[in-house]
Amino acid sequence: MTKKPDITKEMTTGEVTEKYPATKEVFSKHFGKSCFDCPAFGTEDINLACMMHNTNVEMFVNELIEAAFKGVESAS
Structure with a gap:
């Protein structure tokens, strides 16, 4: 059984997309x-990105974890 990825709001957008x-x-x-074209993408943390886009950070992190988990499972 694959363990759920450990993604937190303190991680940078680049860390998350590179790893998952x-x-x-x-x-x-x-x-x-177009978010991938933004000069801040890759260096800002998830929390700041969510604040800038008026997005609930807890919901967003949960969606990231689910997407990462599915990506890891399908690669296995």
């Missing part, structure tokens, strides 16, 4: 596809 590429869908869903 499947999470890119969640970023696009909530922040738009």
Whole structure:
């Protein structure tokens, strides 16, 4: 059984997408596809990104974890 990924709101957007590429869908869903072109993407933490986009951080992190988990499971 695969363990759920440990993603926190303190992690940077770059850390999460690099380690768990499947999470890119969640970023696009909530922040738009252009979020990857933003100069801050990759360096800002999840909490700040959610504040900037008026998105509930707990819900967002849970969606990231689910997407990452599915991505890891399908790669196994």
